[in-house]
Amino acid sequence: MSMAQPISADLVGLSTDPIDITWNEKDVQLYALAVGCKPEQELDFVYEARGPKVLPTFAVIPGLNVMGAVMGQVQFNLAMLLHGEQKITLHRPIPASGKATAVGSIAEVWDKGKAAVIGVECAVSDDEGPLFTTYATLFIRAAGGFGGERGVSAPALIIPERDPDVVVEDVTRAEQAALYRLTGDRNPIHIDPNFAKFGGFERPFLHGLCTYGFAGRAALSSLCGGDPARFVSMSGRFSDQVYMGDSIITRIWKTEPGMALMQVETQKGNVVLSQCQVEFRPE
Missing domain, CATH: 3.10.129.10 (Hotdog Thioesterase)
Known part of the structure; x- marks a missing residue:
């Protein structure tokens, strides 16, 4: 792992080595309960005899860990970090337990003046191919002014x-x-x-x-x-x-x-x- 780098446009393309991730039925059931699943209406997601099925947004769990590995290569103050946007794309349903490989990368870096915005992508694949992709923007207060482009707003x-x-x-x-x-x-x-x-x-x-x-x-x-x-x-x-x-x-x-x-x-x-x-x- 290289030394942490200061925030600049040069970070675009920075990626992690492949990261092995695993999860099991208990992980997906705990996640379902943590985001409000009720056994009466959503039994499929909290009871192993019914699958369990996996909520699509469970994708953010491995995504967060991989994002941490990416940002570990960047110099910034954690107390100034805000989560800006989040996107998940599912290529097929997430299995109730599994092993996969994730690669995190920095897709964009923008200089907003008072803040820096960094876009981080995480691509997850298993033996059957691509499983899901997550994308997040991180808003780092007081980290702008490094001379990068402002970026275009969607x-x-x-x-x-x-x-x-x-x-x-x-x-x-x-x-x-x-x-x-x-x-x-x-x-x-x-x-x-x-x-x-x-x-x-x-x-x-x-x-x-x-x-x-x-x-x-x-x-x-x-x-x-x-x-x-x-x-x-x-x-x-x-x-x-x-x-x-x-x-x-x-x-x-x-x-x-x-x-x-x-x-x-x-x-x-x-x-x-x-x-x-x-x-x-x-x-």
């Missing part, structure tokens, strides 16, 4: 001016973040009140990727009939915090066959996941 997704086709409401539990961190995301800002205050937050808040999992469940049930084989991709931008006890309200608009826009809010009306698009296989 055109904004416009929410239709009509009522959503589906609204799915869930309530987060007091232990939601404590449970989710057992899937591998151990950032103390989500459980330690002192660390959260140090980061400028009134108290610990839910992982953005946990909210992403709640939204993914809503999309899976309402757009794919609960069938992971029909779920193709999901992207979104993290825009605000969810605190324990908040409701997660996912509003879904079908825009064309196999495509939908989503917006995720709390009961306060603040948007916590925006610019959210889902691709799926129509029946």
Whole structure:
């Protein structure tokens, strides 16, 4: 492993060696519970006698570890890091247990003046070929000004001016973040009140990727009939915090066959996941 490099456009193309990843039924069941699965409605995802089937958003779990390996080669202050956007693309359903190989790479580096934005891709393959790809943008505060290009902003997704086709409401539990961190995301800002205050937050808040999992469940049930084989991709931008006890309200608009826009809010009306698009296989 080479020495960590300063943030610059030269990082584009930097990649990891292949990383072996494994997961088992317990991992996928724990993930399902951590993003709100209820045995009554979603037994397939939490009971091994029914598969278990695997939520498509489970892809973010190995993706996060690989992203950590990529960013371990970059000089930056962890306390200034924010997760900007997240996308997953599934090539086929994720098996309930498996072995695979992941390669992480830096796809883009932009200089936003006060901040740097780094795009990290993770490609995961097993013996049968490509399984899934994850892509995340990392927003590093106070790390801009290194002389790179600003980058182009993708055109904004416009929410239709009509009522959503589906609204799915869930309530987060007091232990939601404590449970989710057992899937591998151990950032103390989500459980330690002192660390959260140090980061400028009134108290610990839910992982953005946990909210992403709640939204993914809503999309899976309402757009794919609960069938992971029909779920193709999901992207979104993290825009605000969810605190324990908040409701997660996912509003879904079908825009064309196999495509939908989503917006995720709390009961306060603040948007916590925006610019959210889902691709799926129509029946």
